[in-house]
Amino acid sequence: MRLSRFRVPVLGLLTLLGSCQRVAYVSKASFAPVTSQPVGKTQPEDPAVAAIIAPYHDKVTSQMQEVLGTAPVALVKAAGESPLSNFVADLQRARASQVLGQPVPLGVMTNGGLRSGFAAGPVTLGSVFELMPFENELVVLDAPGPVVQQLFEFAAKVKMAVSGATYAVTFDGFPKDIRIGDQPFDINQDRTWAIAISDYLAGGGDNMVFFKTLTPRPTNVLLRTAIADHIRALTKSGQPVTAKVEGRVKQ
């Protein structure tokens, strides 16, 4: 009885639709109590996947132990002009200049941008990863006078050094006697100054909002790579990993 009731319409459909015989489905989303499931410590590992990871893990661990150079004394972060920031800002300037094939008069690295210093002794690739865990890229900003002035005003507040320049800080925290590559800085000069910096800071990170209007030129070099390469080059030429506070910020 039921069968005969359906036979005609189904046959009719076949005739009418030809190849379009699929039943149309409707979806209904009924979410399990969990739509976002944390992968936490209570979740055991899949042994097959863990076994695939193991040899890669060992390789990473051993590569991280590769000694790139030696630091006779620790390179540390410090308030004001910091040896570690000097070290990184200087190598940024050198690398950017080499990549772009032009002089880069200024280099900037904040204390906050570097996560930890180098202990005295061997400097490993692992230490470089700890110093610079971020995937920051080295970029170059072409800053006109007023932006350079804002950079030094920012720097003067925390007595931060700027690679390639010296300046003094007034009693009320403003920069004066700014010299870039031994030339007195003139805000009204009709030119730009190239600044080697991380893409993070160039984008206004660490409150360097005055950089946000400038379009960074890429170097396609990760900052971490630039640091590791520089240390390898130092070692190759028989030099230790050192940096010092040398009066870039005058009191």
Next chain:
Amino acid sequence: MTTRRDFLRQSLLGTAGLTVLGGLATSAEAATAAKGPVKLTILHTNDMHSRIEPFPDNGGQWAGLGGMARRAALIKDIRSKEANVLLLDSGDIFQGTPYFNFFGGELEYKLMSQMSYDASTLGNHDFDNGLEGLQRQLPNATFPFLVANYDFSKTPMAGKIAPYKVFEKQGIRIGVFGLGIELAGLVADKNFGATVYLDPVAKARETAAQLRGPEKCDLVICLSHLGYKYQNAKIDDCKLAAQVSGIDLILGGHTHTFMDAPEPIASPDGRSTLINQVGWSGINLGRLDYEFSPKTKRGGLASASVVPVTAAC
């Protein structure tokens, strides 16, 4: 309001066809009563950023979370309970731990293949070793990368990336397509080379129409790396959902957004498009369960809520 199925009936069959389809619906329902509705479980990740192992225990906010061996076990457990599973990713598989710096994404793709991912789209960081670096890793992936709005025809990736793929599970057709973010300004020029970024809204309309129409899909999923929501005019998943009809679900990425539940957005035809995104680094595995029953009208949403996985497994 005219529904899609109504429209189809009217345009294809005219008034006479209505009776015929009506009869079919009844018979299909009878068949369903015997077999029960078809269930589909969608599992998804986004922005895993080379987080092979869990965050270290001293790793701050996410200490001890994530880890691909754990995720694999969780997925295996779900597969053992559910007949129809689709495992999808929304891009930015690369970059973030030394595993990427040392092996260029090889391990990420191998592990995703081991977990039987069904498809992924490309995120901006997947270009971090350039088109050459990406292409070199493709043989390690047993799953396709889907992007409808990048034209790779003038690059070494030509012919290696499809706009969409249709999956069939117990007669249910699921169309999955991908959308990538604008690369200029986000990715170094030399890393994306001659890849041409095409308007995601136009490509989404075109692809959704293709999947709904000629491909006869019952469910259309967009793997998006556009980002969840921006305050400015930049295209995002929310704007996409509001401008394009025919997408049931957008699995998003890029903004590392932790969503407690999928967000429904009304698309131009009045139907709801769901958006979901599950943070980053494999801290979470997203899960959405769909039920399909043969009917003439699309059903509404049942419910959406969140429960910790630690309790569930």
